[in-house]
Amino acid sequence: MSFKNGQQHKLKTSLKNDKEILNHYLPLSNLDQYKTVNIKIDSYDIKHSTYQQYYQNIKVEFGTFTIHKKNNNLKSLTGNFIKVKQSIFNKKRISEKEALKFALKNINGKNYSWKIKNKILKDPKFNKKPKAEIVICKDFKNSKNKNASLAYKL
Numbered sequence: 319m320s321f322k323n324g325q326q327h328k329l330k331t332s333l334k335n336d337k338e339i340l341n342h343y344l345p346l347s348n349l350d351q352y353k354t355v356n357i358k359i360d361s362y363d364i365k366h367s368t369y370q371q372y373y374q375n376i377k378v379e380f381g382t383f384t385i386h387k388k389n390n391n392l393k394s395l396t397g398n399f400i401k402v403k404q405s406i407f408n409k410k411r412i413s414e415k416e417a418l419k420f421a422l423k424n425i426n427g428k429n430y431s432w433k434i435k436n437k438i439l440k441d442p443k444f445n446k447k448p449k450a451e452i453v454i455c456k457d458f459k460n461s462k463n464k465n466a467s468l469a470y471k472l
Contacts, residue, residue, distance in 0.1 A: 336367050336369070336385050337352060337369075339385055339392065339395075340352050340369065340383060340385070343395055344383070344399050345399070345401065346399075347402075349373055349374050349402075349404070350371060350372070350373055350402070351371075351372045351373075351375070352369035352370065352371055352372070352383065353369060353370050353372060354367070354368075354369055354370075355368045355369060355370045355382065356368045362388070363388060363389075364386055364387070364388045364393060365385075365386070365387045365388070366384055366385075366386055367384065367385045367387075368382060368383070368384045368397075369382065369383050369384070369385075369397075370382055371383070371399065371400060373402040373454055374407075376452060376453060376454050376468075377451070377453045377454070378400050378402060378453070378454045378455075378466065379453045379454065379455040379456075379469075379471065380398055380400065380455070380456070381397075381398060381399065381400040381454075382397050382398060383395065383396070383397030383398070383399065384396045384397055400454070400456060400466050401466070402454055402466050403465060403466070406454065406465070406466065406467050406468055407468070409467070409468070411468060412470075414449075414450040414452075414470060417450050417470035417472070418447075418448060418450060418470075418472065421448075421470075421472050431445055432445050432446055432447040432448075448472045449472075450470040450471065450472050451470065451471045451472075452468060452469075452470060452471075453468075453469055453470070453471045454466050454467070454468060454469070455467065455469045455471075
């Protein structure tokens with residue numbers, strides 16, 4: 319969504335902050351939230367505020383939106399809003415342990431840094447077993463499936 323020069327959308331007095339702008343322009347449910355990721359001002363004095371989408375406090379992968387404003391005039395909104403259905407929580411979930419086992423089976427690696435004592439990899443972050451994070455994500459491999467679902471991110 320963008321607004322041409324001279325036709326910038328003047329912020330309504332009721333839209334006092336960026337979260338209200340997101341609520342106004344996006345089809346958010348009361349279970350969607352946006353959390354600040356980054357705010358920067360470029361050399362043209364345009365403020366770019368980037369937000370990450372969450373649904374019931376679970377991160378929505380690739381659900382980010384940026385508000386671009388100059389002199390408090392909304393220039394454009396860019397990003398990707400992902401519609402999440404409450405029904406994703408009705409499906410059977412696997413455990414984090416099962417997700418890691420499944421991922422390792424599909425990677426089919428021979429050695430993993432957390433399983434061997436490696437003097438070259440002295441940094442402790444390379445010697446930790448991966449921890450899974452539960453996220454909401456669309457299935458990008460299946461173009462017919464437009465719905466988001468719960469997934470583990472390793």
